[in-house]
Amino acid sequence: MIAGYNSDKPRNENIEGISVHYLPVYYDNHLGFIQRVISFLKFIYQANKLALRIQDIDLVYAMTTPLTVGLLALNIKRKRKIPFYFEVGDLWPEAAVQMGIIRNPVVKSLVYQLERKIYKESEKILALSPGIRNYIAKAVPGKKVYVIPNMSDVYFFKPGDSTHEHLGKFVVSYFGAAGKANHLEYLLEVAGLCQDHLPQVHFRIMAYGSELQRLQHLTVPTSITNLEFIPYGSKNDVKALLNGSDAVYVSFANYEILNTGSPNKKITQTV
DSSP states (O other), X not given: OEEEESSSSOEEEEETTEEEEEEEOOOOTTSOHHHXXXXXXXXHHHHHHHHHHSOOOOOEEXXXXXXXXXXXXXHHHHHHTOOEEEEESSOTTHHHHXXXXXXXXXXXXXXXXXXXXXXXXXXXXXXXXXXHHHHHHHHSTTOOEEEOOOOOOTTTSSOOSOOOOSTTOEEEEEEEEOSTTTOTHHHHHHHHHHHHHOTTEEEEEEEESTTHHHHHHHHHHHTOOSEEEEOOOOHHHHHHHHHTOSEEOOOOOSOGGXXXXXXXXXXXXXX
């Protein structure tokens, strides 16, 4: 397995019999569009060099996002004469186009061509939701697309002792990204309404992303007191948050393409 992580040195680790290669490619939700593209290209360059050195590869399993990982899979397929499977968890570039991130007509045409080529060249396509499957079926008619939804570690994330800190309250928690695609302003708006009409409801947000600081500032002038921001944490922290919650919240901005998403909410600590 080849993955990127925020460090200045590569490292290799054996995890349950799987050799995991970590490449030092900085990536953060706070990065702008151009900076993200640079990070993606750095990863492709480093991963390609590494993958071509590894022996006895029979199959490539490439996971989006970003779509550019497909370029890596295409090159390994060509150089090593082996097939690749392509797992699609987010529809890029369609999401970037609908959200106005990609506007240039020439760039749009190029990335859509790249998308279709990757789909056509893959041995199998695995979509993480029916909506993603339906989109790909229209993009490349006749291509078989399998649906395998996201899974959770049900042995770890199982009900435990309650850590309810707000006795008498109905606690709604959000954990995951705080980016433009998540549009957590919806949750802030609901919290404001509940403060006036349903004071027994309390909200908690454990998130990290480019919009987090702005969201925190939005709560100050409105005096939303039934909402708290919890520091970004590990999966153990998420488990504790779940044990102290009555409901969880999943959020997407109001773009049609985001309705196809397969939420994979996870919080991890930087190593």
